[in-house]
Amino acid sequence: MTTRLTIALASGKGGTGKTTVAVNLASAAAAAGYEVCYVDCDVEEPNGHLFLNPRIRRRYPANVPVPVVDSERCTACGACGEICQYSAIVCINKNVLTFEKMCHGCGGCQLVCPVAAITEKDRETGVVEEGEAGQIAFVHGRLNVGEAMSPPLIRAVRAAGQNKALNIIDVPPGTSCPVIAAIRGVDLVILVTEPTPFGLNDLDLALDMVKELGIPHAVVVNRSEPSNNLARNFCKEREVKLLAEIADDRRVAEAYSRGELAFWSAPGYQAVFDDLLSSIVKEARK
Ligand code: SF4
Ligand code: SF4
Numbered sequence: 001m002t003t004r005l006t007i008a009l010a011s012g013k014g015g016t017g018k019t020t021v022a023v024n025l026a027s028a029a030a031a032a033g034y035e036v037c038y039v040d041c042d043v044e045e046p047n048g049h050l051f052l053n054p055r056i057r058r059r060y061p062a063n064v065p066v067p068v069v070d071s072e073r074c075t076a077c078g079a080c081g082e083i084c085q086y087s088a089i090v091c092i093n094k095n096v097l098t099f100e101k102m103c104h105g106c107g108g109c110q111l112v113c114p115v116a117a118i119t120e121k122d123r124e125t126g127v128v129e130e131g132e133a134g135q136i137a138f139v140h141g142r143l144n145v146g147e148a149m150s151p152p153l154i155r156a157v158r159a160a161g162q163n164k165a166l167n168i169i170d171v172p173p174g175t176s177c178p179v180i181a182a183i184r185g186v187d188l189v190i191l192v193t194e195p196t197p198f199g200l201n202d203l204d205l206a207l208d209m210v211k212e213l214g215i216p217h218a219v220v221v222n223r224s225e226p227s228n229n230l231a232r233n234f235c236k237e238r239e240v241k242l243l244a245e246i247a248d249d250r251r252v253a254e255a256y257s258r259g260e261l262a263f264w265s266a267p268g269y270q271a272v273f274d275d276l277l278s279s280i281v282k283e284a285r286k
Helices: 018-031 048-052 079-083 108-112 151-160 177-183 197-213 230-238 250-257 269-284
Strands: 005-010 036-040 055-069 089-092 095-098 118-133 136-143 166-170 188-193 217-224 242-247
Touching (some): 005 018, 005 177, 005 269, 018 036, 018 048, 018 166, 018 188, 018 217, 036 151, 048 136, 055 151, 108 118, 118 151, 136 151, 151 177, 177 197, 188 197, 197 217, 197 230, 217 230, 217 269, 230 242
Parallel strands (some): 005 166, 036 136, 188 217, 217 242
Antiparallel strands (some): 089 095
16 A cells, blocks of 8 residues: 555444444454554543454553643733633633633633733643554553543544554544544544444434535445345435445354454454455545
8 A cells, every 4th residue: 555544433323333343444454464553532432452452562641731820920801711612711700710621722821811821731631552453553542530521632542543554543432522533634434334213313413424524434334134224225315325234143243242353253254344445445545
């Protein structure tokens, strides 16, 4: 490969098998000779490591710069509170209060302070861990317990996992800020869904999100059955490309429950994920 590719595996909801697809794809890519990195951005509940068993080589914190107010300098002008969109700094009765856990670290308050009363300190939100699992480079993040602000950690994980020829991002479920932090700037988003009314409802929301962001995308149906046309009809109606279907197969679920990869342990699945990888790479290069 000559050009770097970053592919995100996302789903509108949890439980669609997104991580199963991502780790098996990373294994297929490594087996095919790609220089590949598996990047687990599901920092609230990372579980790709359970299947890949990486050797962690490097661990470092992901911080948010939060304001520190020098009360001696502060003139209680209120400018910092007015600029903050998150009410993370407020000026009440000539006192400035900061709420660190609500601060997004934008630096706006420091910029507008007319008397340079605001400096910054780092607040740790979680850790980034880097390593490798065989031929697969591995990065994930672990959000601190009780931490609500995951985008800074997700951005740190993305930054660490972008340098291989093929970077496979495991995106958190949903359609909110953490998802946007995980998919921003990728070459292709694969929306992994299951052919159920709930699955398609959440796929609908995820589709609106990637369209709004203008990111190329396609759908992969997991646990597909020949007689179930729900997802096929949905893709036709919404004019979204259905890239592949992965059959509902008990052996895949059994491999998952043992913490194994279907690519290695379920007969026939090397070809399944090799084909899926080829389709995804072809689609991403269009
Ligand atoms: S750095 Fe930004 S988000 Fe944090 S308190 Fe200042 S203005 Fe608000
Ligand atoms: S902008 Fe600066 S001087 Fe004004 S209230 Fe905030 S910290 Fe104080």
